[in-house]
Amino acid sequence: MESPTEPLLLLSETRELVDIGPIKGPRDLWREFKAESRKLWFLAGPAIFTSVCQYSLGAITQTFAGQVGTLELAAVSVENSVISGFSFGVMLGMGSALETLCGQAYGAGQLDMLGIYMQRSWVILNTTSLLLTPIYIFAGLILRVIGQTEAISASAGKFSLWMIPQLYAYSMNFPISKFLQAQSKMMVMAAISAAALLLHTFFSWLVILKLGWGLVGAAVVLNASWWFIVVAQLVYIFCGACGRTWSGFSWKAFHSLWGFVRLSLASAVMLCLEVWYYMALILFAGYLKNAEIAVDGLSICVNILGWAVMVAIGSNAATSVRVSNELGACHPRTAKFSVIVVVITSFLIGLVLSLLLITTRNQYPSLFTNSDEVKQLVIMLTPLLVISIIINNVQPVLSGVAIGAGWQAAVAYVNVGCYYVFGIPLGLVLGYKVNLGVQASIAGDRIRKWGGEPEDIVDEIEK
Template sequence: MFIIIIHEWKIGMSSATETLCGQAFGAGHHHMMGIYLQRSWIVDGITATILAPVFIFATPILRLLGQEEELAVAAGPISLWFIPMIYSFVVSMTISMFLQAQLKNLIVGWLSMAAFVVHVSLSWIFVNKFKWGVNGAMAAMNMSGWIMVVGQLVYVFGGWCPNTWRGFSKAAFFDLLPVVKLSISSGVMICLELWYYSILVLMAGYMKNATVAIAAFSICLNINAWEFMVCLGFLVAAWYCIQIIISFFFLKQSLKRNQISYLFSSDEEVAETVSSLSIFFAFAILLNSVQPVLSGIATGAGLQSIVAYVNLGCYYMIGIPMGILVGYIADLQVKGLWIGLMSGVVMQSLILGWFVWKTDWDEQVRKASERLNRWLLKPPEEDNESPFDA
């Protein structure tokens, strides 16, 4: 649970790097991207250090939360493995945003694939061959994560980003407050969205047949997450085609018995419940696919704080109460939870869509330019005494 929360928070904070580097790249301030990356390392690294005691004292914290003694004690040694992992997140996520902002997506993909292959291989060796159990799995996860970091650092430091990485600089320690504010708002924005789905899964645990409800709901959310990743990758043009294909597929599946649940479970009751959700799920996928584009526009404009308020209102004041009302009071069970989920997503999409339509983007460009110019430092070749000199 802790690593999921921390991971989601780090994803959110790293989107601040995406905003700053993306705007700097678009404005032609390429030399500032390395400065923004270093500032993000400082802010995110301090945040990771502040959060580290959560893993060190996991056992007493879980006891305080009322967790069973056996689980609380077992979680203590395992949680220590996550400490090096959160620091790998600090570097890998921010560098990924730094590279993607300058259209170097291919190298991120290759490094991710290499890390995945190493992770699977080491997991098989440590767990199956050496019989190290959970410790082996955690060691494999840490090693593959840091291999990803090393590969990214070699690429950046090795001269493949000559215009955007000029070496370490004292300038990284200046103007940290704006980065902190943007990072916090980014973290809140992402966490409010991701925790929304976790809370709905938790609510499914209080249904009449909790095991089946959680299984069916989780299957749908996993498939939804896959589709969400596709949307993030293809975005605008291919996004429309992908949504039509995926939605048609699930609508077609809803007309017969839904077989896709058997990828996750062989339980007939779970498959039946997933089948009953098919039509709702098809429309949810279509609706949910609008969100990456709208949120991406807001992130690119540095409007994470606005999206955070929208997420708070739509998800927690509309979606979850609607899910409780329709799921429990109207007794539609898992269908009711899914209807609640869709209501929150629909409202969020409508508000963000209206915001994007009504926003004066010329004014936003002017504000972004002012912000970038306010933080702009001259490149070293223009000012030999600039803060870039280490």
């Protein structure tokens, strides 16, 4: 276990480093690229692993549900993408305010504030969870009102009621994650998430397929897995492993809440606009002909895209920590160069993942469903899916730059234009007027990703 003085020693050593100098040639570029890559992968490797493991909890539940039947798969898909997806976007977005505050406070040596920030975020996110709970309670009615089929609405509504504990796990977990990330404590998060994933896979197989508990059993296991992560991380923090950054509960957590709420809301808007876009795709698929097949096929593609995005979100976390730490330590050139390195690296990762999907396109759909119709639809959508993965692997990384620098509000405006003014209307026109169906949703996703967000952020960095 790390001693309480070690973070201070590490911080002292970091702050003695100067900002990188101007890069004058290929040799300088290669030297700095290697050095920055080592720093990024020290953070990004465990962060990517953690993100993939945590995302896989819901994805594995969805996979086992697909082995039961198309209705069960559609119900879990709609709940994961629409009900939990809505809450996930809110919680992750609001919790991301800590990436700015904790990262810059750690870089500036204000270690005592990290624990206070985390407690403030708990207060805000748990209050938000109370406000979101009625969405889970009335999920079935809400889905029927917005046009989902009776069968899908009823099954997804039942599953949503059982998933209320996950909402409160989100409100605890995301502040904890940002608190630990700011201190580069990625390995403990990775170890806990790996243990949760292994347990979740075994018990999901046991209760869903062997014991036949269906959607109720799936919900119980998924809730338990998320709370296992929360409790294990809290034990690590409370045992003194974080030194000065955690000195116990404090009434200061209730001070300056309004300013914290404003930054949290800006962060939530920025990330919610991204997460809710996929929620909209699943909803629109439910309005197409043969809704269960359309929802199942698109949800499998979005599920796979989500795994790829988790790789990018892990890089997002590493980038946010690097940028916020370096800005807090007054090293702007190092922060800028970190962005260049992570964008190149993320693009190459996306390219490798896409090649893997293309080569296995006739095999991987069988992991998610027994329906031949759904398999054929997924195979048909795979070329569009891989293009989305390549682009998607870069975009969340650039969002991490915005979070690290505290530009959430500006990026929210860009996201509104790219996702909703352009992307969704295009998908609706192609899907319903031109009759391209689900392909249109994936195409709309791909085209909207070519919006102005990456250039806007990079231009802002250059200023």
